[in-house]
Amino acid sequence: xxxxxxxxxxxxxxxxxxxxxxxxxxxxxxxxxxxxxxxxxxxxxxxxxxxxxxxxxxxxxxxxxxxxxxxxxxxxxxxxxxxxxxxxxxxxxxxxxxxxxxxxxxxxxxxxxxxxxxxxxxxxxxxxxxxxxxxxxxxxxxxxxxxxxxxxxxxxxxxxxxxxxxxxxxxxxxxxxxxxxxxxxxxxxxxxxxxxxxxxxxxxxxxxxxxxxxxxxxxxxxxxxxxxxxxxxxxxxxxxxxxxxxxxxxxxxxxxxxxxxxxxxxxxxxxxxxxxx
Amino acid sequence: xxxxxxxxxxxxxxxxxxxxxxxxxxxxxxxxxxxxxxxxxxxxxxxxxxxxxxxxxxxxxxxxxxxxxxxxxxxxxxxxxxxxxxxxxxxxxxxxxxxxxxxxxxxxxxxxxxxxxxxxxxxxxxxxxxxxxxxxxxxxxxxxxxxxxxxxxxxxxxxxxxxxxxxxxxxxxxxxxxxxxxxxxxxxxxxxxxxxxxxxxxxxxxxxxxxxxxxxxxxxxxxxxxxxxxxxxxxxxxxxxxxxxxxxxxxxxxxxxxxxxxxxxxxxxxxxxxxxxxxxxxxxxxxxxxxxxxxxxxxxxxxxxxxxxxxxxxxxxxxxxxxxxxxxxxxxxxxxxxxxxxxxxxxxxxxxxxxxxxxxxxxxxxxxxxxxxxxxxxxxxxxxxxxxxxxxxxxxxxxxxxxxxxxxxxxxxxxxxxxxxxxxxxxxxxxxxxxxxxxxxxxxxxxxxxxxxxxxxxxxxxxxxxxxxxxxxxxxxxxxxxxxxxxxxxxxxxxxxxxxxxxxxxxxxxxxxxxxxxxxxxxxxxxxxxxxxxxxxxxxxxxxxxxxxxxxxxxxxxxxxxxxxxxxxxxxxxxxxxxxxxxxxxxxxxxxxxxxxxxxxxxxxxxxxxxxxxxxxxxxxx
Numbered sequence: 064x065x066x067x068x069x070x071x072x073x074x075x076x077x078x079x080x081x082x083x084x085x086x087x088x089x090x091x092x093x094x095x096x097x098x099x100x101x102x103x104x105x106x107x108x109x110x111x112x113x114x115x116x117x118x119x120x121x122x123x124x125x126x127x128x129x130x131x132x133x134x135x136x137x138x139x140x141x142x143x144x145x146x147x148x149x150x151x152x153x154x155x156x157x158x159x160x161x162x163x164x165x166x167x168x169x170x171x172x173x174x175x176x177x178x179x180x181x182x183x184x185x186x187x188x189x190x191x192x193x194x195x196x197x198x199x200x201x202x203x204x205x206x207x208x209x210x211x212x213x214x215x216x217x218x219x220x221x222x223x224x225x226x227x228x229x230x231x232x233x234x235x236x237x238x239x240x241x242x243x244x245x246x247x248x249x250x251x252x253x254x255x256x257x258x259x260x261x262x263x264x265x266x267x268x269x270x271x272x273x274x275x276x277x278x279x280x281x282x283x284x285x286x287x288x289x290x291x292x293x294x295x296x297x298x299x300x301x302x303x304x305x306x307x308x309x310x311x312x313x314x315x316x317x318x319x320x321x322x323x324x325x326x327x328x329x330x331x332x333x334x335x336x337x338x339x340x
Numbered sequence: 341x342x343x344x345x346x347x348x349x350x351x352x353x354x355x356x357x358x359x360x361x362x363x364x365x366x367x368x369x370x371x372x373x374x375x376x377x378x379x380x381x382x383x384x385x386x387x388x389x390x391x392x393x394x395x396x397x398x399x400x401x402x403x404x405x406x407x408x409x410x411x412x413x414x415x416x417x418x419x420x421x422x423x424x425x426x427x428x429x430x431x432x433x434x435x436x437x438x439x440x441x442x443x444x445x446x447x448x449x450x451x452x453x454x455x456x457x458x459x460x461x462x463x464x465x466x467x468x469x470x471x472x473x474x475x476x477x478x479x480x481x482x483x484x485x486x487x488x489x490x491x492x493x494x495x496x497x498x499x500x501x502x503x504x505x506x507x508x509x510x511x512x513x514x515x516x517x518x519x520x521x522x523x524x525x526x527x528x529x530x531x532x533x534x535x536x537x538x539x540x541x542x543x544x545x546x547x548x549x550x551x552x553x554x555x556x557x558x559x560x561x562x563x564x565x566x567x568x569x570x571x572x573x574x575x576x577x578x579x580x581x582x583x584x585x586x587x588x589x590x591x592x593x594x595x596x597x598x599x600x601x602x603x604x605x606x607x608x609x610x611x612x613x614x615x616x617x618x619x620x621x622x623x624x625x626x627x628x629x630x631x632x633x634x635x636x637x638x639x640x641x642x643x644x645x646x647x648x649x650x651x652x653x654x655x656x657x658x659x660x661x662x663x664x665x666x667x668x669x670x671x672x673x674x675x676x677x678x679x680x681x682x683x684x685x686x687x688x689x690x691x692x693x694x695x696x697x698x699x700x701x702x703x704x705x706x707x708x709x710x711x712x713x714x715x716x717x718x719x720x721x722x723x724x725x726x727x728x729x730x731x732x733x734x735x736x737x738x739x740x741x742x743x744x745x746x747x748x749x750x751x752x753x754x755x756x757x758x759x760x761x762x763x764x765x766x767x768x769x770x771x772x773x774x775x776x777x778x779x780x781x782x783x784x785x786x787x788x789x790x791x792x793x794x795x796x797x798x799x800x801x802x803x804x805x806x807x808x809x810x811x812x813x814x815x816x817x818x819x820x821x822x823x824x825x826x827x828x829x830x831x832x833x834x835x836x837x838x839x840x841x842x843x844x845x846x847x848x849x850x851x852x853x854x855x856x857x858x859x860x861x862x863x864x865x866x867x868x869x870x871x872x873x874x875x876x877x878x879x880x881x882x883x884x885x886x887x888x889x890x891x892x893x894x895x896x897x898x899x900x901x902x903x904x905x906x907x908x909x910x911x912x913x914x915x916x917x918x919x920x921x922x923x924x925x926x927x928x929x930x931x932x933x934x935x936x937x938x939x940x941x942x943x944x945x946x947x948x949x950x951x952x953x954x955x956x957x958x959x960x961x962x
Contacts, residue, residue, distance in 0.1 A: 194573060229577070230575070230577050231539055256537065256539060257538035319578070321578040321579055323542070323571075
């Protein structure tokens with residue numbers, strides 16, 4: 064059953080010509096010429112199932128409620144495990160739905176904590192984001208020693224975050240001791256004439272002991288190496304996966320009256336690979 | 341540079357006239373669509389794009405628009421469009437507005453938005469701005485209403501609802517802007533062009549404001565699908581509402597044997613009994629909202645009016661001769677949503693108002709003198725299921741005295757889908773102090789839950805001989821004979837009365853109360869009784885009394901009751917026989933008023949009608 068995928072990165076840049084590399088225009092021309100690697104799929108969820116089903120309990124668990132101080136970010140939503148907030152759509156997708164009810168919001172946050180974690184490899188998801196001011200979707204990793212060493216010592220890798228008022232920009236970041244919260248090491252990727260909420264895009268990192276590379280549709284837009292972080296490099300142990308849609312919070316600001324609700328993040332798949340020789 | 345031309349002739353007086361003028365072009369346009377039109381996206385970059393003309397709207401300041409070579413949105417731009425919005429009262433025109441159009445069309449189907457940069461001398465609002473106004477049919481007109489602009493250049497986007505429609509569009513850009521609080525302003529627009537944007541999306545469309553309405557109907561009834569709405573999500577993630585023409589919607593009926601719908605959203609009920617659902621889509625997107633027509637078959641006519649034509653002034657009825665009416669729907673801007681879909685079944689003309697919030701009928705030339713009338717009659721039929729009780733408000737306006745009065749009828753939810761005949765006394769329009777020059781009837785959905793209604797037989801009438809004013813009694817009531825020590829008197833010259841009693845309490849009644857003297861005897865007179873209270877000067881314990889005595893006289897009353905009231909209130913009535921022949925005297929056993937607390941009587945009250953004379957109200961025992 065194990066499938067080996069082979070990516071040839073040297074050709075990838077040609078079919079994403081329209082992309083404007085705002086932040087990396089000064090990088091060397093061969094930035095995209097990565098070493099060829101063999102990736103072996105070790106964990107995935109394709110979200111096949113009946114419409115209305117909760118995500119596979121052997122793979123995912125829930126964060127529920129409002130956390131402490133809105134999950135540390137003054138977020139407004141209350142996370143539930145109700146199918147109206149998180150369920151399969153019967154068409155091979157997981158849908159996380161943020162719902163407005165007056166001035167209160169519900170949404171969902173699922174994670175593989177205690178079920179799956181991995182050190183190094185390729186983590187990717189194909190998804191469509193929600194949109195609108197105050198929406199904050201994320202596909203991210205958290206060090207699975209969070210319960211013993213705490214955050215940010217455990218490390219956090221944000222593979223994809225988006226502010227709903229800028230549905231054409233995604234952000235990739237790492238948080239660790241001395242570079243966390245509002246001060247992560249971060250890069251962004253801008254669609255010049257498109258949006259991340261209108262079509263599926265593949266968001267991925269490739270992570271080894273020397274670096275974390277960030278990709279959109281297999282275009283490398285950011286590389287973070289140990290010398291790039293102004294503190295301890297803590298990305299040397301297993302991390303687990305989180306998918307969530309937050310409403311409001313310090314990253315994105317409040318939703319406004321014109322923010323359309325409900326809002327959905329539609330996830331086609333999440334896949335994790337390990338490099339093989 | 342200044343290749344634009346002004347059309348300031350009467351050609352531009354009104355869009356309505358223009359539709360007629362250009363209607364003949366329709367057939368040609370269909371033929372023209374086979375030709376390939378230029379796809380040039382540019383409207384105004386550093387000047388007019390090829391073939392572009394400008395025409396100011398009638399009534400606007402014709403010189404409001406000019407090309408500005410000083411103020412531009414970027415260093416690369418050498419010219420912008422400048423618009424000067426006049427102050428209130430400017431003799432040159434009341435607003436700035438016009439159309440940028442081409443003589444032959446352009447194929448814009450490869451784009452999905454009109455974009456431009458704009459700024460103004462102050463943060464302000466441009467009333468309406470968009471495209472698709474071709475000085476003709478305006479078939480595919482689109483606009484943003486109330487576009488907010490600031491003093492800095494910003495880019496604005498107006499989405500095209502369905503680009504596939506715009507294969508030969510002549511109306512490339514239009515605007516209309518009025519003063520703000522009487523003050524004009526200047527705004528600039530630059531870099532006007534069509535684009536294919538990947539940064540806008542999530543189009544949403546709605547008919548009937550997105551509601552699923554159910555309407556009872558009949559063969560021959562017409563209605564319309566209003567409440568057209570559209571939003572697009574802008575690059576900032578915010579939904580922008582745009583106003584779009586009906587022609588972008590493709591309407592469909594689930595059963596054309598019951599109801600058909602044309603491309604403008606006009607619905608005609610063709611059969612029944614049966615049900616048809618009217619829905620719509622724009623391009624590939626289904627619109628929210630639907631109209632379910634439940635046809636009952638043959639039309640149920642409004643009740644035939646019963647009033648003598650001699651006593652009627654008719655505004656709308658097939659049973660009477662109607663006075664001249666200016667209009668049955670004034671389409672009053674800017675807040676009225678109500679549209680009309682009047683219909684005729686078997687020669688019976690019926691008004692039909694839909695997308696109802698308020699609507700006015702005007703008959704000002706000449707106005708109507710209704711001083712001889714007593715009532716307004718209207719038959720209404722609410723074809724939609726009511727989700728709650730409704731308040732149907734009618735306002736009458738008198739142009740002579742410049743006064744108006746409002747009457748509101750509560751309609752319970754179970755009264756929908758049937759004819760309701762309203763007969764409202766003209767005296768029940770408070771504030772309507774004159775009805776010598778009536779000129780308007782305004783219907784208002786005061787509760788906000790009446791989507792539409794039929795109306796028929798709208799007329800004023802005199803209800804005929806009102807109860808003839810009764811003569812006064814020629815003599816006073818008989819002098820009571822009960823010994824004073826057995827009597828507790830409320831009103832009588834013959835006894836000492838309970839002190840402090842109020843014979844004129846204001847309980848909201850219409851009755852006119854007076855105390856008159858008949859041969860020197862004080863007598864209570866109730867004119868036009870509906871009800872009238874008597875507030876006793878103090879609480880009375882009448883447990884040791886046996887009867888309540890009343891003398892009464894009326895020539896015209898058909899109903900008269902007397903109430904005794906104790907705190908609670910606990911009240912019980914006793915019916916008096918009317919009219920009377922001369923004075924009637926009655927001694928009512930107090931036991932008739934159970935369960936009123938006879939140990940604590942506080943009030944008496946009369947109800948009924950007509951003109952009543954009353955005397956010698958007292959408790960007594962034998």
